[in-house]
Amino acid sequence: MPALDLLQITKTFNRGTVNEKRALENLSLSLNPGDFVTVIGGNGAGKSTMLNAIAGIWPLDSGSVLLSGKDVTALPEYKRAAYLGRVFQDPMLGTAAGMSILENLALAARRGKRRGLAWEIKKSEQARYQELLASLNLGLENRMTSKVGLLSGGQRQAVTLLMAIIQKPELLLLDEHTAALDPKTAATVLELTDKFVKEKNLTTLMVTHNMQNAIDYGNRLIMMNNGKIILDIYGEEKKKLTVETLLHKFEEISGSEFANDRALLS
Amino acid sequence: MNILSLLGTMPGAIAQGLIWGIMAIGVFLTYKILDIADLTVDGSICTGGAVCVMLLLNGCPLWLSLLTALLAGMLAGLVTGLFHTLMGIPALLAGILTQLSLYSINLKIMGKANQSINVRMHDLLVSMQFLKGVPFYKNSIFVVFLFIAVIIGLLYWFFGTEWGSAIRATGNNPAMSRAQGINTNFNKVIGLMLSNGLVALSGALLAQYQGFADVSMGRGAIVIGLAAVIIGEAVFGRFFTQMYMKLISVAVGSVIYYIVYQTVIWCGIDTDLLKMLSAIVVAVFLGVPFWKKKLSEKYSAKGGKKNAGA
Numbered sequence: 001m002p003a004l005d006l007l008q009i010t011k012t013f014n015r016g017t018v019n020e021k022r023a024l025e026n027l028s029l030s031l032n033p034g035d036f037v038t039v040i041g042g043n044g045a046g047k048s049t050m051l052n053a054i055a056g057i058w059p060l061d062s063g064s065v066l067l068s069g070k071d072v073t074a075l076p077e078y079k080r081a082a083y084l085g086r087v088f089q090d091p092m093l094g095t096a097a098g099m100s101i102l103e104n105l106a107l108a109a110r111r112g113k114r115r116g117l118a119w120e121i122k123k124s125e126q127a128r129y130q131e132l133l134a135s136l137n138l139g140l141e142n143r144m145t146s147k148v149g150l151l152s153g154g155q156r157q158a159v160t161l162l163m164a165i166i167q168k169p170e171l172l173l174l175d176e177h178t179a180a181l182d183p184k185t186a187a188t189v190l191e192l193t194d195k196f197v198k199e200k201n202l203t204t205l206m207v208t209h210n211m212q213n214a215i216d217y218g219n220r221l222i223m224m225n226n227g228k229i230i231l232d233i234y235g236e237e238k239k240k241l242t243v244e245t246l247l248h249k250f251e252e253i254s255g256s257e258f259a260n261d262r263a264l265l266s
Numbered sequence: 267m268n269i270l271s272l273l274g275t276m277p278g279a280i281a282q283g284l285i286w287g288i289m290a291i292g293v294f295l296t297y298k299i300l301d302i303a304d305l306t307v308d309g310s311i312c313t314g315g316a317v318c319v320m321l322l323l324n325g326c327p328l329w330l331s332l333l334t335a336l337l338a339g340m341l342a343g344l345v346t347g348l349f350h351t352l353m354g355i356p357a358l359l360a361g362i363l364t365q366l367s368l369y370s371i372n373l374k375i376m377g378k379a380n381q382s383i384n385v386r387m388h389d390l391l392v393s394m395q396f397l398k399g400v401p402f403y404k405n406s407i408f409v410v411f412l413f414i415a416v417i418i419g420l421l422y423w424f425f426g427t428e429w430g431s432a433i434r435a436t437g438n439n440p441a442m443s444r445a446q447g448i449n450t451n452f453n454k455v456i457g458l459m460l461s462n463g464l465v466a467l468s469g470a471l472l473a474q475y476q477g478f479a480d481v482s483m484g485r486g487a488i489v490i491g492l493a494a495v496i497i498g499e500a501v502f503g504r505f506f507t508q509m510y511m512k513l514i515s516v517a518v519g520s521v522i523y524y525i526v527y528q529t530v531i532w533c534g535i536d537t538d539l540l541k542m543l544s545a546i547v548v549a550v551f552l553g554v555p556f557w558k559k560k561l562s563e564k565y566s567a568k569g570g571k572k573n574a575g576a
Contacts, residue, residue, distance in 0.1 A: 078444045082447055095442060096438035096439045096443070107432070107435050110432075116428055117428070119427060
């Protein structure tokens with residue numbers, strides 16, 4: 001059974017106004033369990049919109065979203081969270097700044113579970129969180145009671161990543177999660193991502209602006225344009241890709257130049 | 267100006283400060299934890315007082331009257347919460363709408379604008395008469411102090427539980443909370459209900475203390491609540507980082523507010539100006555962190571240039 005099935009999903013923003021934008025157009029995609037898929041595309045291609053459609057931020061115009069065969073199209077965002085691990089582009093978005101590292105991890109460990117009147121931070125869990133934090137190699141295991149707001153962007157992104165995988169999600173959604181970090185920190189977070197995905201055999205969708213990263217990581221690459229998937233490359237064929245051939249393919253298929261400000265700069 | 271007359275007003279100021287402290291803790295829940303400025307409180311404090319006084323006048327037992335007042339406040343919070351989450355009305359406006367309708371409801375509860383209750387004819391929990399010449403366990407300061415201690419204890423426990431932590435996360439970062447499977451709308455409604463329940467309980471105690479409930483008794487209540495929160499933060503914020511410490515500092519902030527208030531009256535200031543002064547004090551305290559940040563950014567920007575030059 002596929003881990004994710006997008007069946008002809010369509011989403012229009014600002015319908016009926018001059019700003020109407022068809023962000024996703026009859027898009028279908030199927031992911032096998034364990035697939036690590038990198039997603040690239042120009043500005044406004046619909047990459048983030050596709051991830052948000054899976055997360056259920058807003059209702060779709062049409063189409064359905066299936067996670068491991070379960071139709072979640074009608075579920076609100078907070079209910080779908082039970083199946084998803086998410087890391088956002090903005091490091092401020094994924095964690096509660098006013099709460100400690102420990103509290104943030106404890107919140108994530110209860111994703112999809114009933115939150116009752118039991119004490120939130122249990123002694124038995126603390127040791128496990130400490131071990132997990134140590135696996136980040138950022139020294140955070142000694143700062144468990146620090147407020148997350150005191151951490152750097154890279155540290156916050158690493159904690160968010162940990163929160164996303166603290167319970168094995170059926171699908172990990174990474175929305176340009178290294179784009180706001182400096183190159184060195186971005187590399188660290190990306191290495192951690194790759195490590196976790198391999199260790200836990202996570203099905204992953206990673207949007208990135210960095211074409212080289214999209215080629216280097218994962219077993220499958222998809223390219224989007226105008227709300228559609230225009231290129232889908234697997235396994236051996238993917239390993240042979242270069243940035244030049246990717247850009248060339250894009251121009252060939254879409255008939256336009258690849259326009260992504262950040263991708264061209266990096 | 268007689269210093270003894272000032273000292274004579276202090277027990278009253280402390281009792282009143284503690285009663286308003288319960289209300290301020292309610293404001294703390296919405297303003298600081300949920301990150302919502304909830305104006306429902308101006309109405310729900312009177313609802314609490316009105317419900318309690320009317321029930322007592324009709325012979326209802328004291329504890330049941332207090333409990334019903336609390337529930338009435340929670341109902342008001344529920345309405346604001348539903349206006350906000352179900353109907354998509356901005357929180358500030360949702361609170362104002364509920365507050366306005368509570369004005370009518372409070373008039374209907376009391377049948378007129380003012381209902382008094384005589385401490386000699388009814389068995390009240392707190393009263394201005396219970397500040398001197400009563401055994402300590404009947405002293406209003408002691409009774410309200412116990413109330414606050416229990417409330418702080420319960421809230422500290424609740425916000426340490428899984429559910430309470432989810433409510434704190436909701437106020438801290440709603441997007442993150444939803445991504446972690448937290449129903450933010452539900453938690454906002456629960457937070458508003460808790461807050462207004464406490465505010466109404468405070469109103470019920472206040473009405474007993476002053477011997478009447480009045481339809482305008484809640485005017486500007488939000489400002490007094492905010493003042494208490496801000497004063498508590500200004501005085502203790504540096505050292506008090508734990509949840510229960512913050513709740514204590516809010517209650518103490520409220521007492522400080524009333525001591526200052528009584529002192530200002532003692533100094534002979536025109537009492538008509540008091541509400542305006544309260545508003546100015548809150549405005550200044552809300553403005554200070556903003557300017558502090560602005561100036562420190564300006565300063566660090568200059569420092570940066572200096573370093574770059576060197």
